[in-house]
Amino acid sequence: MFEYFIRRIITLFLTLVIASIVIFVSLEIIPGDPASYMLGINAQEDTILALRKELGLDVPKIERYLMWVKGMLIGDFGVSYTYRSPVIEMVSERLWVSLPLAIYALILSTFIALPVGVYAAANRGKVSDLSVMGVTQIGIAIPNFWFAMLLVYLFAIILRWFSAGGFPGWETGIFFGLKSLTLPAISLALPQASILARVMRSSLIDTLNEDFIKTARAKGLSYNQALVSHGIRNALIPVLTIIGLQFSFLMAGAIIIENVFFLPGLGRLIFQSIAQRDIIVVESVIMLLVFSVVVVTFIVDIAYVIVDPRLRSSIL
Amino acid sequence: MKFIKNIFFIIIAVPLVFSVNANAAKTDLTVGLQLEPPHLDPTGAAAGAIDQVLYSNVFEGLTRFASDGSIIPGLAKSWDVSSDGTTYIFHLNKGVKYHDGSDMDAKDVKFSLDRARAEDTTNAQKALFAGITNVEVIDHHKVEVTLDKPNGNFLFNLAWGDAVIVSEDSIENIKQNPVGTGAYVFDKWVQGDRIELKKNSDYWGTPAKLDRATFKFISDPSAAFASMMAEDVDVFKSFPAPENLVQFEADARFNVLIGSNEGETILSTNNKMEPFNNLKVRKALAHAIDRQAIIDGAMFGYGTPIGTHFAPHHPAYVDLTGQSNYDPALSKKLLAEAGFPDGFTTTLKLPPPAYARKGGEIIASQLREVGINVEISNLEWAQWLEEVFRGKDYGLTIVSHTEPFDIGIYARPEYYFQYDSKEFQKVMDNLTAETNPVQRTSLMKDAQKIIADDYVNGYLFQRAQLSVVNSKVVGMWENSPTQATDLTSVYWQN
Numbered sequence: 001m002f003e004y005f006i007r008r009i010i011t012l013f014l015t016l017v018i019a020s021i022v023i024f025v026s027l028e029i030i031p032g033d034p035a036s037y038m039l040g041i042n043a044q045e046d047t048i049l050a051l052r053k054e055l056g057l058d059v060p061k062i063e064r065y066l067m068w069v070k071g072m073l074i075g076d077f078g079v080s081y082t083y084r085s086p087v088i089e090m091v092s093e094r095l096w097v098s099l100p101l102a103i104y105a106l107i108l109s110t111f112i113a114l115p116v117g118v119y120a121a122a123n124r125g126k127v128s129d130l131s132v133m134g135v136t137q138i139g140i141a142i143p144n145f146w147f148a149m150l151l152v153y154l155f156a157i158i159l160r161w162f163s164a165g166g167f168p169g170w171e172t173g174i175f176f177g178l179k180s181l182t183l184p185a186i187s188l189a190l191p192q193a194s195i196l197a198r199v200m201r202s203s204l205i206d207t208l209n210e211d212f213i214k215t216a217r218a219k220g221l222s223y224n225q226a227l228v229s230h231g232i233r234n235a236l237i238p239v240l241t242i243i244g245l246q247f248s249f250l251m252a253g254a255i256i257i258e259n260v261f262f263l264p265g266l267g268r269l270i271f272q273s274i275a276q277r278d279i280i281v282v283e284s285v286i287m288l289l290v291f292s293v294v295v296v297t298f299i300v301d302i303a304y305v306i307v308d309p310r311l312r313s314s315i316l
Numbered sequence: 317m318k319f320i321k322n323i324f325f326i327i328i329a330v331p332l333v334f335s336v337n338a339n340a341a342k343t344d345l346t347v348g349l350q351l352e353p354p355h356l357d358p359t360g361a362a363a364g365a366i367d368q369v370l371y372s373n374v375f376e377g378l379t380r381f382a383s384d385g386s387i388i389p390g391l392a393k394s395w396d397v398s399s400d401g402t403t404y405i406f407h408l409n410k411g412v413k414y415h416d417g418s419d420m421d422a423k424d425v426k427f428s429l430d431r432a433r434a435e436d437t438t439n440a441q442k443a444l445f446a447g448i449t450n451v452e453v454i455d456h457h458k459v460e461v462t463l464d465k466p467n468g469n470f471l472f473n474l475a476w477g478d479a480v481i482v483s484e485d486s487i488e489n490i491k492q493n494p495v496g497t498g499a500y501v502f503d504k505w506v507q508g509d510r511i512e513l514k515k516n517s518d519y520w521g522t523p524a525k526l527d528r529a530t531f532k533f534i535s536d537p538s539a540a541f542a543s544m545m546a547e548d549v550d551v552f553k554s555f556p557a558p559e560n561l562v563q564f565e566a567d568a569r570f571n572v573l574i575g576s577n578e579g580e581t582i583l584s585t586n587n588k589m590e591p592f593n594n595l596k597v598r599k600a601l602a603h604a605i606d607r608q609a610i611i612d613g614a615m616f617g618y619g620t621p622i623g624t625h626f627a628p629h630h631p632a633y634v635d636l637t638g639q640s641n642y643d644p645a646l647s648k649k650l651l652a653e654a655g656f657p658d659g660f661t662t663t664l665k666l667p668p669p670a671y672a673r674k675g676g677e678i679i680a681s682q683l684r685e686v687g688i689n690v691e692i693s694n695l696e697w698a699q700w701l702e703e704v705f706r707g708k709d710y711g712l713t714i715v716s717h718t719e720p721f722d723i724g725i726y727a728r729p730e731y732y733f734q735y736d737s738k739e740f741q742k743v744m745d746n747l748t749a750e751t752n753p754v755q756r757t758s759l760m761k762d763a764q765k766i767i768a769d770d771y772v773n774g775y776l777f778q779r780a781q782l783s784v785v786n787s788k789v790v791g792m793w794e795n796s797p798t799q800a801t802d803l804t805s806v807y808w809q810n
Contacts, residue, residue, distance in 0.1 A: 164539065
């Protein structure tokens with residue numbers, strides 16, 4: 001067990017080191033220079049060189065890589081080339097928008113999808129099931145930014161219930177913060193809920209064919225009773241996996257929705273930084289994301305072993 | 317029951333309170349801009365977005381641009397010029413204070429100008445200060461600037477956002493916390509979202525009429541449309557979706573301002589590269605382009621055709637479009653004379669703005685008509701700057717030159733289109749040295765004609781300045797003589 005733990009830790013570190021090299025190299029080779037981006041098309045060459053020096057870009061790449069890694073080891077993720085503020089501050093500011101938005105969207109999609117999926121599975125093959133399947137098919141097919149624009153058109157321009165976008169900040173109150181995230185969360189939740197509902201439905205249908213359900217039915221439970229008390233719980237495992245995947249997608253993948261609603265989120269920060277060649281921000285943000293995924297995987301791996309005795313015997 | 321009451325309060329009463337507020341005379345304004353400033357130091361980057369927020373609102377220079385593009389006194393109330401034109405004595409306004417309460421005086425002028433012209437400066441427009449040899453403090457409100465030779469553009473140069481007066485005491489944090497002398501004080505910046513300014517109650521000049529101004533950054537054109545329509549934003553400067561302007565024009569809630577700006581949009585040509593080093597080929601390019609079709613197709617009709625690199629609203633402008641008229645037959649003939657009867661293949665590298673991407677498609681098909689086959693590649697700005705601007709690895713590109721009065725770039729042989737004409741350089745030197753307005757106008761006309769005769773680039777069109785403004789907002793600039801959103805005399809009508 002201890003040996004396994006050590007091995008996993010070594011893997012974890014190797015993964016991080018390799019990730020940092022891949023991130024650094026791939027961002028260094030794309031053409032473009034933050035200093036010339038900043039100075040525009042009237043700049044003289046000597047001014048560009050002076051700014052490169054000020055930003056520390058004249059240092060050789062290997063040295064810059066080592067400085068970056070060294071900084072991260074002590075929790076210093078560097079200073080943005082364009083904004084000139086510490087990356088970690090910028091990220092934490094953006095997380096105050098991205099994290100609540102992701103959670104809000106996830107809650108919406110889960111609360112819509114699970115009952116709908118169960119309902120469809122319980123009515124398998126009937127008209128209601130087919131219509132749920134049809135609607136979710138559309139939900140997956142509609143691009144979420146287009147759906148977002150429709151929402152803006154209806155609720156912001158015609159009905160004037162919501163702002164067309166923007167985020168007033170949590171200091172204006174939870175109500176206004178949540179209100180401004182409502183349309184973005186709905187647009188993000190629609191395709192997620194459609195996928196989730198279909199997964200829930202098929203997983204539940206699979207579960208209902210299992211022997212233990214048949215046993216439950218034989219004991220005298222009705223179809224619906226068996227479904228509620230034995231089916232749903234067992235069908236949830238693949239659903240939870242999907243929810244986990246969706247959450248990481250929602251955290252970093254909301255770029256387009258953030259653009260449609262001009263929200264100051266993490267996705268837009270990465271997008272903007274790539275355009276401005278603010279490489280240090282892109283590198284550090286991606287590294288932070290990698291770090292969180294790797295650590296979560298590590299914890300899950302360890303947890304599996306602790307929870308599941310069968311796995312323990314196979315690795316020892 | 318109490319819970320239900322609370323819910324009722326939130327649903328009914330809260331919106332009511334807000335609608336009452338909306339009917340009172342407004343003293344705050346929200347301005348939409350497409351681009352966010354990278355930081356807040358106008359003297360440390362080229363980004364027009366910095367000036368769009370701060371120029372003349374927060375920071376002021378010795379002179380400044382008026383809405384018609386003329387140069388008027390700013391922090392300097394007057395100036396004396398020596399008879400040989402090389403010494404300027406600026407008399408500064410008295411009682412000018414920075415937003416941190418300290419006094420603005422002659423030593424700040426010296427500090428600002430010396431900083432901008434220093435060897436290792438990161439000022440994006442270093443060339444503006446090139447002729448200054450000495451800056452001397454005479455007393456608190458008097459400063460003497462010596463030039464190496466007379467410079468007819470000097471007062472104009474000092475009006476740029478890159479020449480604003482800053483204080484040595486606040487320079488260290490200027491990028492996050494700009495401290496200026498203007499009618500608005502910087503309040504806060506929520507990165508990625510907005511910048512808020514508030515009224516400077518101790519302003520030395522005519523105080524601002526608004527109490528608060530918020531700049532919101534909305535990059536997506538359809539989001540810009542929605543934010544205006546939902547009245548989240550009161551003014552959208554440089555509205556990015558010209559195709560939607562008709563809808564605003566038809567709506568009584570809005571005014572559409574169509575003015576001029578300084579963006580000469582050109583088909584930049586690599587003058588050192590085969591076959592563009594041949595004048596006949598460049599001339600053939602000029603005659604192969606249907607300017608009006610590009611304006612209609614890429615800009616929805618907003619724009620003015622140009623035949624040289626000069627703004628049509630400038631008093632010294634010469635209309636040379638006839639010299640580059642659309643004539644594909646002539647273009648083919650010229651190509652044949654130059655030795656390319658069957659045309660040739662070249663590259664067209666396009667930066668992201670719509671004028672370049674849409675305009676590029678149209679130009680490519682027009683050039684195909686005369687046998688020139690262009691391979692389009694779409695580049696990001698950073699790539700464009702690297703490959704085209706610094707690397708000079710391109711045949712053709714499309715870009716809008718937005719600096720005011722920037723014909724001087726044609727006198728820089730190392731500049732990316734690599735035009736090297738001794739005759740032109742001489743005219744520009746004479747122009748810089750000339751201070752007599754009549755002589756200056758005549759030299760400006762000469763300069764325009766030379767680059768038109770040499771067909772340095774394909775001169776396409778002058779962009780229009782398009783803004784959408786709530787119809788109750790008064791005082792927004794229609795034209796954009798420099799990149800600025802001057803809010804000092806903007807207010808709400810009742």
